[in-house]
Amino acid sequence: MITENLQLVEEKIRMACQRSGRRREDVTLIAVSKTKPVSDIQKAYAAGIRQFGENKVQELDQKIGQLPADIQWHLIGHLQRNKVKYIAGRVSLIHSVDSYRLAEEINIHAKKRNIRIPVLLEINAAGEESKFGVRPEEAAELVEEILPLDGVKIQGLMTVAPFVSNPEENREIFRAMKQLSVDIAGKNYDNVSMDTLSMGMTNDYEIAIEEGATMVRVGTGIFGERVYV
Numbered sequence: 542m543i544t545e546n547l548q549l550v551e552e553k554i555r556m557a558c559q560r561s562g563r564r565r566e567d568v569t570l571i572a573v574s575k576t577k578p579v580s581d582i583q584k585a586y587a588a589g590i591r592q593f594g595e596n597k598v599q600e601l602d603q604k605i606g607q608l609p610a611d612i613q614w615h616l617i618g619h620l621q622r623n624k625v626k627y628i629a630g631r632v633s634l635i636h637s638v639d640s641y642r643l644a645e646e647i648n649i650h651a652k653k654r655n656i657r658i659p660v661l662l663e664i665n666a667a668g669e670e671s672k673f674g675v676r677p678e679e680a681a682e683l684v685e686e687i688l689p690l691d692g693v694k695i696q697g698l699m700t701v702a703p704f705v706s707n708p709e710e711n712r713e714i715f716r717a718m719k720q721l722s723v724d725i726a727g728k729n730y731d732n733v734s735m736d737t738l739s740m741g742m743t744n745d746y747e748i749a750i751e752e753g754a755t756m757v758r759v760g761t762g763i764f765g766e767r768v769y770v
């Protein structure tokens with residue numbers, strides 16, 4: 542089932558790229574494997590997927606040790622400062638930086654390892670109470686605060702769009718995210734890139750691609766519904 546799902550998702554990504562005049566290689570598919578067993582990840586791995594997303598540090602920590610070393614792991618969920626030490630140097634990208642204090646903690650662990658840790662700033666694009674992330678109008682300020690932390694490499698923005706029945710409802714949000722990343726890129730901050738725009742999930746990744754997503758995070762569409770116990 543996972544293999545078939547991946548083929549379908551791949552086809553939809555390809556079509557969305559075609560519709561919007563984008564190249565397929567400019568969009569990275571992240572398979573969101575949270576709550577799913579290692580055996581499911583192995584199936585997706587066998588089908589060629591190398592980028593996986595998890596939202597909990599402990600689960601990520603357990604899975605990394607059981608899976609091939611050439612997997613690139615993405616931390617996509619809210620990150621508590623006291624958990625940074627468990628993932629520093631082990632994930633290829635942290636998508637969920639939404640405060641200076643968190644960036645500061647990431648910086649400490651980067652310095653210890655003599656590395657720069659790539660991060661995205663999480664934006665609460667629709668201003669939902671229940672969501673993490675900074676408001677769009679605070680994003681440039683957060684970039685400026687984080688700039689002096691040379692263990693932290695800002696690579697772009699991430700958002701979790703609202704859950705909507707019709708994905709078209711999120712088009713404006715994705716468009717505004719793209720514009721925000723262009724605006725911040727236009728400020729030409731040293732050592733800040735806005736190359737990555739992580740947006741779009743199972744319900745709305747095609748729209749997100751049409752509006753400029755460079756990473757889409759697809760869970761249910763690949764692994765099926767999640768069961769929380």
Ligand SMILES: *Cc1c(COP(=O)(O)O)cnc(C)c1O
Nearest residue numbers: 573596617742743758759760761
């Ligand atoms: C769970 C999750 C996803 C994937 O959601 P689906 O709707 O299952 O595709 C993407 N991004 C984040 C941050 C998530 O927590």
